[in-house]
Amino acid sequence: MTAPKAVDMTVLQIKQQVVSTATDAGIPKFWITDWLLYVLAKPSAFLIMEENYQLTDSEFEQFNAGVTKMQQGIPLAYLTGHQEFWSLNFNVNEHTLIPRPDTEILVEQVLLWIKAQGNTETTIEKPKNKANKRLLDLGTGSGCIAISIAHELAQGSTGNTKTNVAKNSWQVVAVDVSAEALEVARHNAAVNNITNIEFVQSSWYNELPTNLESLFDVIVSNPPYIDESDEHLQRLQAEPISALSAANNGLADIEHIVQQSLPYLRAGGLLAIEHGFDQGAAVRQLFLDNGFDAVQTMQDFGGNERVTLGQLF
Template sequence: MTNNNLEDYSIKAIKRRQYDDLPAHWVNDWLLHVIHQPASFLITDSDYCLSDEELALFEDGIKKMQAAIPLAYLTGKQAFWSLEFKVNEHTLIPRPDTEILVEQVLTWIEANVSVADTRSPNQNSLSNILNDSTPAQPFQLLDLGTGSGCIAVSLAHELGLQSKDWQVTAVDYTKGALDIAKQNAILNDTPNVTFIQSDWFSALPNDIKYQVIVSNPPYIDPVDPHLNNLSAEPLSALIADDKGLADIQRIVSGARDYLVQGGLLAIEHGYDQGDAVQQIFIDAGFANVQTVKDYGGNDRVTMGQSVSII
């Protein structure tokens, strides 16, 4: 292919085109990825003309996105929290709503788990109850179904900035997902994350209990029509039986055996599952159960503690 009219292949000409049903930021981000330039380049160098190779790659990506392949799978990366994560067909694409889970866990830890308090003579303090080990040993956080590792790595990054008193364990059933998660731990300089291939709790060591367990499990009903818009992502990470609640039920029922007294369980779920998930927590004996809304005002994360704290 030869550029007979170079102006047709300029950035400003491309930006004038209409791309059916594609978000404008997808088109812009894909263009920047193809030409290997920062966002400012679209403004400062709008007369830049793509080469034949760049144009072919750009148009091929447009066709793939119009065929429901997400931008992140084309670029191989997705921003989440304050970090960047590699993604591929083995992992879900991290979404802004999941940042609510990270945010809530960090807020709870800040309010309830203080390294200084573990050295306090007040043995009734919440931090002393939560520290089910000697002060010299790290606190433990478990991420079930880690996928790309975005939750585990983001939490490890933030907790590592605060202190060296946390060890994060990330679990996934799929080796392909774990391989990507391990790369993301290295990419984001979080050595305080270990990885275990496991079907939820099945391969975890029996001698470790966790101050915090988090999970973004499959929670979509297999007959939910929204799945049509998620066809490129791994279905095993999306759908669950019992109207999307089967894996949540399994996690909640198993978590009490792995949490220290007063430890936190926090789970992401669907926008219409808040009441049902709260009841699952309550039926399993969790206390202080609450559901937190996402940025769109929808129920998104339910949290509870393994016992009441007095």
């Protein structure tokens, strides 16, 4: 005789409790339903087609344990170990930030700029005796920015629009000070079949050469930019704080990246940085004070200033 279940819980019952559970925990509703699908190893249609499915004891225990961890501040992506970004799948853990949708704006703007250079007379000085152009991603973390850009450039496209960018004509260099983060990034490059990328352990530019052949046509970064005293950091304690917050009202690392970029960026090259919603004016001034032109700030999906770009002339 089969022993009775300790808890008889169906998909429908969980769905009926999602709103109250998410509200009480202060987490997005989709975290709970996505976690349920992960535990059951089912596609999203299962939530509609199989509402009467009754979880096994082990499934319920795993589901309930995960919800408890989310209530304690552990993000869904750390429970599943992965996060989608730019149509690719990335492994993440406690050593890396979880990729955010707004960071796709940074990827998109860099690709659009590269496309424009391919369609017009470029002002970038051509590297001597070197076919490949070079792109640097500072503070790569999971590698989501570098790998997404490298993926598009290896395809010979920028986003959904084909360009005249030659396949494999770009070499991407991804830098991070954390050896653990770089291990994750290397794995993500491998699983996404990205080969036109090199990983370097370095604190920003420190371990990079400055000779002419090593200059970059594009430097991109999503650095720490949250003020160290910002109360929102309390909700992000599961993620590496060193990758989130910075001194000087959150501007210290951005200031360093901009000021130190000149020996590493080719004339006519692009610098693109993600920043806080209220830092646009300050970041634009940093660009202008350090010799950048065509400086502009792009908004994220919420209409907030999020990415500033400028060319070095």
